[in-house]
Amino acid sequence: MSYLSIDQLTNDAVFAGRSRAATVQQAETFKDDQRPGYVAVANACLAGRGDIYLAFTRMAAAGPGIGDKADNGDGTVDQAKVTDADLLSLTQAMWPVVAGLYFNADGTPKGATP
Numbered sequence: 001m002s003y004l005s006i007d008q009l010t011n012d013a014v015f016a017g018r019s020r021a022a023t024v025q026q027a028e029t030f031k032d033d034q035r036p037g038y039v040a041v042a043n044a045c046l047a048g049r050g051d052i053y054l055a056f057t058r059m060a061a062a063g064p065g066i067g068d069k070a071d072n073g074d075g076t077v078d079q080a081k082v083t084d085a086d087l088l089s090l091t092q093a094m095w096p097v098v099a100g101l102y103f104n105a106d107g108t109p110k111g112a113t114p
Helices: 003-010 013-030 036-046 050-061 066-070 084-102
Strands: none
Touching: 003 013, 003 050, 003 066, 013 036, 013 050, 013 084, 036 050, 036 084, 050 066, 050 084, 066 084
């Protein structure tokens, strides 16, 4: 694993766009979930909250084996080596993590008074 490749993916505009697209696509499903925190993440994504998108992008870049997969072995990365299926799987797996970072179980933002 290379921290450089993870950082490069995190800062790659095309990778970030693909991650954002996967997040929005999954938000269309999670907006109807029975878990308020998941719904809150979905609504935040659909509303275009950049901090939520960036969290998904950072975690996708650091996902298991993703940095190695994208690494060209010469100090550069090719984000195209990360498949759409990889991004879908990562996004689905990260949904509860992002929900827990930004929202309480009842869907209220962390730090907000209910």
